[in-house]
Amino acid sequence: MQLTGAQIVIECLKEQGVDTVFGYPGGAILNVYDELYKHKNEIRHILTSHEQGASHAADGYARSTGKVGVCFATSGPGATNLVTGIATAYMDSVPIVAITCNVGVSLLGKDSFQEVDIAGITMPITKHNFIVKDVTKLADTIRRAFRIAKTGRPGPVLVDIPKDVTGAVCDYERQTPEPILPKTESIRKEDLEAAVQMIEAAKKPYIFVGGGAVISNASEELAEFVKKVDAPVCDSLMGKGAFDGRDTHYTGMLGMHGTKTSNLGVSDCDLLIALGTRFSDRVLGNPKKFAQDARILQVDVDAAEINKNLLVDQEILGDLKEVLKRLNQMLPELHHDEWNEKIQAMKEKFPMTVPKEGLTGPFAVDYVYQKTQGDAIIVTEVGQHQMWAAQYYKFQRPHQLLTSGGLGTMGYGLGAAIGAQIGNPDQTVINFAGDGCFRMNMNELATAARNHLPLIEIIMNNHVLGMVRQWQDLFYGKRYSATILDDGVDYVRLAEAMGCKGYRARSQEEFREAFDKALEEKEPTVIDCIIGSDDKVWPMVAPGAPIRDCFTGEDRKDS
Numbered sequence: 001m002q003l004t005g006a007q008i009v010i011e012c013l014k015e016q017g018v019d020t021v022f023g024y025p026g027g028a029i030l031n032v033y034d035e036l037y038k039h040k041n042e043i044r045h046i047l048t049s050h051e052q053g054a055s056h057a058a059d060g061y062a063r064s065t066g067k068v069g070v071c072f073a074t075s076g077p078g079a080t081n082l083v084t085g086i087a088t089a090y091m092d093s094v095p096i097v098a099i100t101c102n103v104g105v106s107l108l109g110k111d112s113f114q115e116v117d118i119a120g121i122t123m124p125i126t127k128h129n130f131i132v133k134d135v136t137k138l139a140d141t142i143r144r145a146f147r148i149a150k151t152g153r154p155g156p157v158l159v160d161i162p163k164d165v166t167g168a169v170c171d172y173e174r175q176t177p178e179p180i181l182p183k184t185e186s187i188r189k190e191d192l193e194a195a196v197q198m199i200e201a202a203k204k205p206y207i208f209v210g211g212g213a214v215i216s217n218a219s220e221e222l223a224e225f226v227k228k229v230d231a232p233v234c235d236s237l238m239g240k241g242a243f244d245g246r247d248t249h250y251t252g253m254l255g256m257h258g259t260k261t262s263n264l265g266v267s268d269c270d271l272l273i274a275l276g277t278r279f280s281d282r283v284l285g286n287p288k289k290f291a292q293d294a295r296i297l298q299v300d301v302d303a304a305e306i307n308k309n310l311l312v313d314q315e316i317l318g319d320l321k322e323v324l325k326r327l328n329q330m331l332p333e334l335h336h337d338e339w340n341e342k343i344q345a346m347k348e349k350f351p352m353t354v355p356k357e358g359l360t361g362p363f364a365v366d367y368v369y370q371k372t373q374g375d376a377i378i379v380t381e382v383g384q385h386q387m388w389a390a391q392y393y394k395f396q397r398p399h400q401l402l403t404s405g406g407l408g409t410m411g412y413g414l415g416a417a418i419g420a421q422i423g424n425p426d427q428t429v430i431n432f433a434g435d436g437c438f439r440m441n442m443n444e445l446a447t448a449a450r451n452h453l454p455l456i457e458i459i460m461n462n463h464v465l466g467m468v469r470q471w472q473d474l475f476y477g478k479r480y481s482a483t484i485l486d487d488g489v490d491y492v493r494l495a496e497a498m499g500c501k502g503y504r505a506r507s508q509e510e511f512r513e514a515f516d517k518a519l520e521e522k523e524p525t526v527i528d529c530i531i532g533s534d535d536k537v538w539p540m541v542a543p544g545a546p547i548r549d550c551f552t553g554e555d556r557k558d559s
Contacts, residue, residue, distance in 0.1 A: 001173075005135045005166040006031035009099065010039050012142040016177060018070050020061060020422055022046045022054040024081075026074025028114065029101035031166035033072075046422060046451060048415065049443040051078050055085020056415025056441070057422070058096045062089075063402045064377055064420040064427075066217070068149050069096040075103055076114030079160070080121065084409060086156045087125040091406025092238060093215060095154035097145050098122075104164040105133050119160050127155035135168035143175065152183050153302040154215060182216070182319035183301050187326065191316045195297050196330050198314055202271035202295075204339045205231040208254060211238030211405070212276015212300060212320050214398040218242065221324035222275070228331045229273070232343045234262035236277050237390055240401040245394035246374070249340075251347060255283035256541045257387045260350035260550050263541065265343050266291050267548040274298045276320045279309040280406070289546035299323050350539075352391055359508055359531055361388035361460050367512060368430060368458070369393045371519065376428040377402065377420050381413040381437030384466040385458075387537040389432045411440030414457060418444060421453045428519070429455040435485055436465045442494065445524065449499030454522040456515070457500075459491055462533045470536050475543075495526035504528045 003011065009032050013021070021043055025033045036045055048054040051073045058069030069089075073082050079100040089096045102108065103115045119131045128148050130141050138161065145157040199205060207229065213222055219242055226233055226249050233243050234254040243250060252259030254266060266272060272294045277283070284290045287310055296312040298305075299320055306315045316323050354362045365388050368376070374396050380386040380403040395401050402420055404412040417431040438459050448455055460466070465483040472480050495502035501523050503514035511529060518525040538552040 001171070002169050003172040004031070004035070005138050005161065005168050006035040008135070008138050008172050009142065009161070009166070010035045010043065011172060011174065012139055013043060013070065014039070015143070015175060016068065016146045018043060018068070020044045020046065021070045021072055022048055022057040022061070022419065023072030024048060024051045024054055024074070024078060025072070026078045026114070028075035028103060028163045029072060031163065032099070032101060046418070046447065048418070048447050050441065051081030052085055052411065053415040053418070053441055053444040053447060055082045055096070055098065056088065056412050057419035058098070059085060059089045059094050060379065060402050060416030060419030061423040062094050062096055062419075063416070064399050065423040066399060067423070068146055069094070069419060071096065071098050073098070073100050074114070075101060076116050079116055079118040083121060083125070085415070086122055086158065088404050088407045088409045088412055089156040090125045090127070092404065093154050093211065094156065095149040096156045097149055098156060098158045100158065100160045101166060102131070102160050102162045105162045108162065118158065122158050125156070126158050129158035129160070131160040131162075132165055133162060135165050135170045138165065139172055143177065146177070147180065150180050182322050184318055184322050186303075187316060187318035187323055191314065192323075192326055192330060194314050195316055195327060198271055198295060198297055199229055199273070199331060200334065203336070204269045205229055205271040205273060205336065206266050206269035206294075207231050207233045208266065208272055208274045208277060209233060209235040209239040209242050210275060210277020211236065213239055213242035216276065216301070216319055216321040217398060218276075218321035218324055219398055221321055221328060224328050225324050228328055228333060230334050230336045230340065231273070232265055232340065234258065234266065236280065236283055236405070237403060238405040239277065240390060241395035241398045244396050246396065248344070251343060252352065253390055255280070255547060256285065257391070257537050257539065258547065258550070259352060259391075260539050261343060261346040263539070263547040263550045264346060267546070269294045272296045274312070276300060278305045281309070284310060285541050285545055285547040289548070354392065359505060359511055359529060360535055361385055361531060362392050363508055364458060364460070364511055364529055365389050365392040365432065367515065371515060372428055372430070376430050377424060379403065379413045379417040379420060379429065379431040381431070381433040382408045382410050383434045383437060384470065384535070384537050385432045385434050385460040410437040413437065414441050414444045414448075417455045417457070418447055418451075418453060421455045422451070431455060431457050433457060433459050434466055435459055435461040435463065435491070438491070445495060445498035445500050445526070448524040453524055455524055456518045457526045459526065459528050460531055461491065461528050462531050462535060464533045466535070467537070469533070473534065491526060491528040499524070501525040502528070504530070506530045
């Protein structure tokens with residue numbers, strides 16, 4: 001049948017099972033929005049307050065549901081406003097498809113009104129991108145974009161369509177997408193056998209879980225693998241939830257703000273089994289002194305990650321879920337009682353404790369964990385509150401923590417929480433923010449209110465840029481350059497002005513009351529938590545130092 005380019009866009013989205021699009025209209029994309037209006041009973045459009053909010057919402061929707069997130073933007077500034085969200089998704093391997101529309105083909109390259117080369121701009125931060133100048137190629141390009149976004153290591157794909165292409169007409173025939181199978185052809189028998197030999201020979205193995213375990217939905221296989229190997233388990237920020245945080249084998253996060261047990265344990269192990277992790281600099285500390293006494297086995301779906309940041313002794317290339325299935329079939333039941341007892345003793349010696357007095361970030365996170373029974377979807381911005389959420393909320397399942405790990409995007413959380421709540425309407429969604437992060441995209445409160453989303457925004461309000469101030473305090477002689485935010489902004493009144501509920505908490509009791517009300521009322525709610533300007537995230541590893549040299553506030557006092 002004959003359809004316009006705009007109609008083909010909508011029909012292709014329906015082919016792919018898309019039920020929600022986040023976006024913001026404009027002149028160049030009007031043909032697509034006009035067609036979307038005719039299909040509003042099939043595809044829900046969420047109008048955000050800013051295009052960046054749309055890209056973060058698509059990201060949060062994708063991370064929390066496992067589907068591809070979709071966002072729309074018009075040409076020029078509309079398209080460029082997506083860039084931060086696309087880069088965030090790229091760094092964390094999140095499958096989103098961004099569809100932008102540009103000026104007509106004859107106007108490209110002429111500095112036309114609201115023209116920008118968005119394909120060129122996003123080339124380094126997408127898995128692939130396209131500009132479609134021929135309507136006959138539009139349907140296949142959109143289908144290819146979704147396939148690329150989901151295949152292997154996921155990531156964002158951008159499709160840019162000139163406006164006259166959305167109005168042009170050509171033949172269209174519906175297609176059913178082929179299933180995307182996990183990457184298994186690269187898994188070599190000899191690599192599996194070498195890995196089994198390494199594991200069997202180890203006396204002090206440690207398992208390090210990254211975001212790849214979440215993406216591949218390998219939780220069941222990972223739990224079986226841990227029992228087979230009988231080893232302690234730590235994770236990266238992106239790996240949270242792949243392994244149950246309540247399990248006795250679990251020792252917490254690894255790296256700059258990892259637990260002492262994980263950092264010291266990995267430094268002392270003789271085999272580090274790295275599952276779906278890219279060995280970020282925040283994990284490695286000083287790479288020359290990272291796990292110096294250990295052999296390293298790395299499993300990843302992306303060959304580019306092998307030996308990129310750290311030289312390894314053995315690799316297995318392929319989908320982690322499938323690799324673990326095969327390893328579990330090959331491995332006998334192993335026992336490392338003495339090693340596990342040593343690690344458990346460290347956990348008892350270096351516990352992550354919540355301050356008993358005063359309203360603090362750890363208290364708020366711990367109370368949220370207790371009240372939600374560990375079952376909420378937790379979203380964060382970036383900074384101290386992000387680390388407290390990672391440290392004190394015990395994540396039980398994958399896709400439960402949504403946070404910007406690789407890019408560290410302040411302003412990510414509220415948009416992502418909107419996407420998560422849209423994709424999971426029956427789940428409790430909570431976004432932990434700092435006052436600095438909240439200011440960056442706080443206009444998305446209007447989006448939450450307009451759509452009656454019962455998400456809860458908890459602001460750790462210390463009137464400073466907390467993590468930057470922590471570094472200034474520790475490494476820059478307490479010179480607090482441009483990090484003080486004590487300017488009297490009233491976040492409660494702001495929330496109410498945006499159509500949300502607003503509460504302020506200055507004590508533990510006030511926080512309990514506010515959070516309990518927010519859970520009960522099921523309306524978009526902001527809780528402004530006043531905490532100390534000099535509260536810090538502990539433990540910490542100084543930048544560039546070995547992770548063995550992690551320290552706490554008490555260590556600092558003693559030294």
